[in-house]
Amino acid sequence: MAPSAITPPHAHGVQQTTELTAEAVAQKIAQTAPGIAKANGLQTTPETTLAPLDASKLVFTRTKTPMTVPEPGDPIIATASQCTDHMVTAVWKAGVGWAAPELRPYGNLSLAPTASCLHYATECFEGMKMYRGWDGKLRLFRPDCNARRMLISSTRISLPGFDPKEVEKLIMALVSVDGEKWLPKSRPGTQLYLRPTMIGSAGALGVSAPKEATFFVIATFMPKLEQPKGLRLLASTDGIRAWPGGFGYAKVGANYGPTLMATRAAAERGYHQILWLLDGQVTEAGASNLFVVWRTKEGKAQVITAPLDDKIILDGVTRRSILQLARERLTDGSSGLEAVEIVERKFSMDEVHEAVKEGRVIEAFAAGTAFFVSPVSCIGYREEDLTIPMTREDSGEYAHLIKTWLMNIMYGKENHEWGVVVEEKQEL
């Protein structure tokens, strides 16, 4: 069984109180999103006269100073700082709830120097993309998964709850307003990065749950992160990213700042990302999940990735999509490639090392929204560079096929429920 952190709590029923996070999320919803709580049969506490986040109250203000869309190859793209004309914001206050969200001109936020997020990392975020399809339509990829994961993350750091459906609608509102200009129909097959974020914005230095929070969504250009000759990973044998009882499963800012030092040191040695280990077990590569395709000693071909149940790794939308597609399409040989078994279990870097030495590793790839499906060509482990095969010039066969399937859904070549079409708004 694959327990999954992004499954909505009500899908399991509230009775499942043994699952710490599911219970915490259910309570959070009951306290701060009474609408969804009632709809799911959750007990609401007396204070639930608090206003829920409500996308239907969105107030639109169009920018008076539209920006210029950079041409492909413009150096501004590499800086990952160019955002689109608008952003969505919504403010929550303790005792009041959510104010009407706004879609307004992109611009700086104003924060007190005492704001909670600046001191105690009360910040969580999501990473997703909007895609301009080969058929001219604008799509999101499984936005419901991102909205639900954001609720898990915000709960972990005592930020307010919300109905994930409302967050999804707010993301769509920004996409539908800025999509036409910033991801034009004349550039099919392109994408823009979306960053829904929530911060503790209350100006108060006490170490406690913030009494005010600000949710926002921005859209930005991101440079291509894929490596043509494959990713070179450095297995980290001294630092760890996440630990049992911690917050590795949450997309909270506190997980990333502390990793930058190791990533930089690895870059100086010619590696692109850190492969994070915990007690020798393989967990994740940078901010992406890792898949290894190998042959067991008995000769069985397997796709293996770290499990979710110990809450060390992030429940990637790309990861879960790959697992599902692989289970549907790679296990019976109908894909044209050798059938593989799909396995979510702990596996160690020593096992990978041994498999490389015995010629049993078929390929490996990292998977996430930012890096998409990135073939791995090398893993540095204990002063040794282990070569990971890439049978095509720039990829292994499995990674190539999986990537093609996902792109077909994202860009509308395959009609699939994961590719959600967004209607474009001409006027505000």
Ligand SMILES: *Cc1c(COP(=O)(O)O)cnc(C)c1O
């Ligand atoms: C965001 C992220 C991923 C990938 O998640 P996706 O939903 O596939 O983008 C994996 N690991 C970490 C640590 C991340 O931050």
